[in-house]
Amino acid sequence: xxxxxLVAITVSMVLIAIIAYFAGYYTSYIPMPVSxxxxxxxxxxxxxVVYPITIVDSAGRNVxxxxxxxxxxxxxxxxxxxxxxxxxxxxxxxxxxTVIQDPxxxxxxQKRDIVNIGKFSSPSAEAIISANPDLxxxxxxxxxxxxxxxxxxxxxxxxxxYFDLYKISTMxxxxxxxxxxxxxxxxxxxxxxxxSSRFTYIVGKATEIMPSSRVRTFFEGYTELAAAGxxxxxxxxxxxxxxxxxxxxxxxxxxxxxxESVIERNPDVIIKVTAAFNPCVDNSxxxxxxxxxxxxxxxxxxxxxxxxxxxxxxxxxxxxxGPGYVIQLALVAKLLYPNIFKDINIDQWILDWLKDMGLAxxxxxxxxxxxxxxxxxx
Amino acid sequence: MKINATPFFSFKRILLISSLFxxxxxxxxxxxxxxxxxxxxxxxxxxxxxxHGENPAIIAYTIVWFYRIPRTIGALITGAVLAVAGALIxxxxxxxxxxxxxxGVSSAASFGAGLVIIAGVKLALLPQVFLQTPExxxxxxxxxxxxxxxxxxxxxxxxxxxxxxxxSIVLAGIAMAxxxxxxxxxxxxxxxxxxxxxxxxxxxxxxxxxNWGKIYFLLATLLITILAVYLFAWDLNALSLGDDVxxxxxxxxxxxxxxxxxxASLTTATVISITGPIPFICIMAPHIARLIIGSDxxxxxxxxxxxxxxxxxxxxxxxxxxxxPIELPVGAVTNALGASFFISMYMSIKKGKVMSI
Numbered sequence: 215x216x217x218x219x220l221v222a223i224t225v226s227m228v229l230i231a232i233i234a235y236f237a238g239y240y241t242s243y244i245p246m247p248v249s250x251x252x253x254x255x256x257x258x259x260x261x262x263v264v265y266p267i268t269i270v271d272s273a274g275r276n277v278x279x280x281x282x283x284x285x286x287x288x289x290x291x292x293x294x295x296x297x298x299x300x301x302x303x304x305x306x307x308x309x310x311x312t313v314i315q316d317p318x319x320x321x322x323x324q325k326r327d328i329v330n331i332g333k334f335s336s337p338s339a340e341a342i343i344s345a346n347p348d349l350x351x352x353x354x355x356x357x358x359x360x361x362x363x364x365x366x367x368x369x370x371x372x373x374x375x376y377f378d379l380y381k382i383s384t385m386x387x388x389x390x391x392x393x394x395x396x397x398x399x400x401x402x403x404x405x406x407x408x409x410s411s412r413f414t415y416i417v418g419k420a421t422e423i424m425p426s427s428r429v430r431t432f433f434e435g436y437t438e439l440a441a442a443g444x445x446x447x448x449x450x451x452x453x454x455x456x457x458x459x460x461x462x463x464x465x466x467x468x469x470x471x472x473x474e475s476v477i478e479r480n481p482d483v484i485i486k487v488t489a490a491f492n493p494c495v496d497n498s499x500x501x502x503x504x505x506x507x508x509x510x511x512x513x514x515x516x517x518x519x520x521x522x523x524x525x526x527x528x529x530x531x532x533x534x535x536g537p538g539y540v541i542q543l544a545l546v547a548k549l550l551y552p553n554i555f556k557d558i559n560i561d562q563w564i565l566d567w568l569k570d571m572g573l574a575x576x577x578x579x580x581x582x583x584x585x586x587x588x589x590x591x592x
Numbered sequence: 593m594k595i596n597a598t599p600f601f602s603f604k605r606i607l608l609i610s611s612l613f614x615x616x617x618x619x620x621x622x623x624x625x626x627x628x629x630x631x632x633x634x635x636x637x638x639x640x641x642x643x644h645g646e647n648p649a650i651i652a653y654t655i656v657w658f659y660r661i662p663r664t665i666g667a668l669i670t671g672a673v674l675a676v677a678g679a680l681i682x683x684x685x686x687x688x689x690x691x692x693x694x695x696g697v698s699s700a701a702s703f704g705a706g707l708v709i710i711a712g713v714k715l716a717l718l719p720q721v722f723l724q725t726p727e728x729x730x731x732x733x734x735x736x737x738x739x740x741x742x743x744x745x746x747x748x749x750x751x752x753x754x755x756x757x758x759x760s761i762v763l764a765g766i767a768m769a770x771x772x773x774x775x776x777x778x779x780x781x782x783x784x785x786x787x788x789x790x791x792x793x794x795x796x797x798x799x800x801x802x803n804w805g806k807i808y809f810l811l812a813t814l815l816i817t818i819l820a821v822y823l824f825a826w827d828l829n830a831l832s833l834g835d836d837v838x839x840x841x842x843x844x845x846x847x848x849x850x851x852x853x854x855x856a857s858l859t860t861a862t863v864i865s866i867t868g869p870i871p872f873i874c875i876m877a878p879h880i881a882r883l884i885i886g887s888d889x890x891x892x893x894x895x896x897x898x899x900x901x902x903x904x905x906x907x908x909x910x911x912x913x914x915x916x917p918i919e920l921p922v923g924a925v926t927n928a929l930g931a932s933f934f935i936s937m938y939m940s941i942k943k944g945k946v947m948s949i
């Protein structure tokens with residue numbers, strides 16, 4: 215019996231990995247209807263994990279989990295969002311300051327005694343120990359060396375796993391593994407099937423766009439005039455959404471580029487991202503408007519076709535990490551090709567994701583738009 | 593040091609200085625002609641001859657008049673101001689490695705900017721998005737300048753207490769710089785990821801921030817600098833012979849050091865509040881000037897103006913075009929230039945002659 219379960223689990227894991235990996239390359243993919251009915255909620259779990267289990271984390275380490283973890287420390291809000299979506303947010307006993315300082319997370323976690331472990335880039339080992347966790351989740355390919363040092367200081371009873379959860383190539387597999395660790399396989403599969411099918415839908419449609427009609431886009435990162443070059447997550451989003459990055463030839467993820475060169479390369483669309491605006495907490499979209507106005511009033515930018523044709527957009531990446539990455543992808547796709555992707559309702563997807571995280575009535579909390587100006591309807 | 597042995601109007605020196613100032617013209621033209629946007633030289637010339645172009649919507653016109661000319665003027669003035677401030681501070685401290693940055697001005701400016709970019713955002717006094725708008729940038733500039741100004745007053749008070757000796761100027765400056773760097777470390781540690789990036793961009797010094805609105809401030813600073821050259825050149829010559837000789841020539845070393853330190857700090861503060869700290873120009877330019885023209889401040893200071901302008905403009909051209917369309921911060925280029933300059937100077941030292949004032 216146990217063997218069969220293990221076989222089933224392994225096979226589905228491999229399948230998911232394959233789907234996630236090749237999703238971007240499917241060309242003859244038949245789009246799935248987007249408005250899928252939600253899977254029936256059943257009281258009894260179909261999958262029950264029998265501990266101990268051994269999983270391979272994204273840093274390639276074998277980790278044996280002896281029993282279901284009850285006290286977890288996370289190092290970023292991305293990890294916290296996935297835990298919330300798996301329905302185990304309340305097991306968080308320690309988190310980095312980005313989680314602690316976010317009122318929405320704190321409301322969702324419904325408790326105030328979560329230990330602040332400091333910045334995600336330099337978490338304090340002592341603070342982690344003081345939270346008395348049985349599992350700590352770190353990034354796998356971001357500040358790995360810092361986390362290795364912290365992990366070495368933790369007592370052996372504290373298990374450590376490395377998961378990125380922000381890279382599309384490994385994200386779904388990682389969610390599945392988290393489902394195994396926390397005995398939430400049903401929930402994990404539900405999450406994966408929902409967001410990976412949406413992902414493949416967008417990418418499948420985007421791959422059908424002719425190379426000649428691909429929209430040339432300037433994607434500006436968080437800092438001023440920092441182009442999202444190859445190696446950055448936004449370059450990947452832009453490419454998957456069927457756009458062409460006007461700075462795709464630059465061998466750097468976030469170089470500061472000359473405003474003259476944007477005029478010269480004359481993009482059809484300009485997209486700027488910010489993390490400093492929270493539609494669920496802030497009072498108005500003024501911050502997004504300010505950024506928008508700053509961009510369009512840069513000297514000489516009126517002659518750029520994106521500015522002349524009113525195709526400049528600013529959006530906030532708040533809560534759009536983890537599976538929310540798929541929403542960013544859909545949003546960019548819709549901004550580039552409003553006609554092709556007119557069946558996608560971004561606001562609905564965002565509300566859906568906030569609901570996944572456990573926010574009961576997101577439309578009452580998060581009243582402001584993620585994008586300025588509003589998304590073209592197509 | 594033979595100051596009075598050479599007449600003021602030495603033909604050779606005048607010729608040297610005027611040719612250096614003439615060299616500014618081709619360098620400026622180069623700076624206006626080259627950039628990320630490929631403009632034919634003929635278009636550049638056409639735009640230059642037409643300050644009120646018939647059709648301002650033409651891209652070439654915008655590129656030349658709104659990107660390259662303000663930036664070039666900014667580089668010229670910033671270079672000149674920093675170079676003279678460096679020469680002045682080196683004169684009053686009789687220390688070839690001193691500069692306004694030794695007085696802690698750049699640390700003060702960095703701390704002031706950090707207060708806004710990091711602490712202002714952290715304490716939710718300002719939305720972070722706001723800092724990327726022109727008004728937001730103005731606040732950073734004002735904060736940097738205010739802290740610099742307070743710092744100048746503080747350091748002058750410290751010097752007033754301990755007497756205006758060359759050693760006390762350097763020591764007080766270094767002590768204060770350590771204090772700011774402690775504050776900066778503290779700020780950086782608590783900064784969020786994106787504010788930290790924003791801040792690091794700021795402290796690297798960048799001439800992109802110069803636009804027409806800011807050029808008036810820079811021009812005013814340049815005028816003060818020229819006034820300082822006119823006022824202090826002779827007195828600094830007297831001071832270079834030692835405090836006792838200066839006194840016998842009717843120059844009060846304490847008063848002179850006070851005035852020069854105040855003026856040099858303020859001009860530097862104004863400039864780097866706008867551009868961010870640009871290292872090495874204020875040490876390197878006076879040294880090159882000294883190699884060319886000698887130590888007589890009546891010649892040294894004007895030469896520093898020309899050398900500083902040319903150095904910074906060339907550094908900026910390199911920063912803009914070396915990796916285009918990527919823009920390097922100009923501070924990175926001046927740092928590299930400065931380091932190689934000092935290594936070559938060190939290797940060519942003969943009996944300590946080169947580094948003497």
